[in-house]
Amino acid sequence: MRVLHTSDWHVGRTFHGRDLLADQETALGGLADVVAEERVDVVAVAGDLYDRAVPSGEAVQTCVRVLNRIREAGAQIVLTSGNHDSAARVGAFAEFAAAGGLHLRTRISRLQEPVLLDDEHGPVACYGIPYLEPDPARQVLREHTDVPGAGEVAERGHTAVLTEAMNRVRADLARRPAETRSVVLAHAFVTGGEVGESERTIAVGGVEQVPGSVFSGVDYAALGHLHGPQRLAEHLRYAGSPLAYSFAEAAQRKSVWLVDLDASGLAEVRRRELPVPRRLAAVRGTLQELLTAPEHAAVQDCYLSVVLTDEVRPLEPMRRLQERFPHAVHLEWQPASGRDGVALHYADAVRGRDDRTVAAGFVADCRGSQPSETEQRLLDEALHEVAEVTG
Known part of the structure; x- marks a missing residue:
């Protein structure tokens, strides 16, 4: 069985005020092309659909x-909710959607119930663990202890609730035929993952990181939350977001993981890059240089940080910049003299100075030049x- 691991679509996100829906549809539409070309059986979306x-x-x-495009390309879809999603909204009509090949796993009380799929080697159990906000998840898990492997969840925090979730998954898996392979989708911050600038913190109820050992006992763990593609272990990976959502991600090669399961479990994991609707770039210089220098022509169609x-x-x-660079979205002013980079403390800046000097200095700091004679007179x-x- 071939699984395509993706996550963190963040559909509806803007980029420095720019609507990204068209770019998102282009990049995500590329998933359907990968499904068709690679003969993918299952697409696993590990949270933050919206x-x-x-x-x-x-x-x-x-x-x-x-x-719809992914389904038409021939793959089943297993999807769970992330910290940006409303689990109730994403999971609405789950039973009806499953009939069409879209399997929504957003209910904490049923996280031990897998989507069962079959290939020539037997069954594959796909478990979806939605984002577990520690205290609410702890309460739900405590209310549903009539399932195999259920514990008390005595401790608080991300590690405690995710450990309990995985205990229930492993208990269910142990009851199934020995040839059953397993895939877990989870939206969490696993120790060792590299954090970017565009993820929302999930530091709720204590330390947000959980150890990778929590995911032992399964063939593959498809992680979501961090936006850079990462390999924490052979069976433990982040797919990352399909688009760059901050300029810090400009150098990332956005991609998905293609996961092959054979009769014995995890056989191979390959990376497949996604289309880039519009590149990100950064430039630096005086306004006149940026507007006239021919070497900047290469970034005229990029989202630009200046x-x-x-x-x-x-x-x-x-x-003026957008006349040449229509997709310039971020601007900073850093004079070559470095004046803006000097940390000024108000008390130190005005100590020993009269009001006239302080006022003139304020104008100079804001505008970059001393007041003219007329301005000084005013x-x-x-x-x-x-x-x-x-007085």
């Missing part, structure tokens, strides 16, 4: 189209009026 608990209608329709090094802050820099007049009012 970027918000209440996604927009447009985001939902984008997801529907992508999931650092301006002009000594004086230019007027309307973003508008400042003096204003300070004189204040002095008369305050």
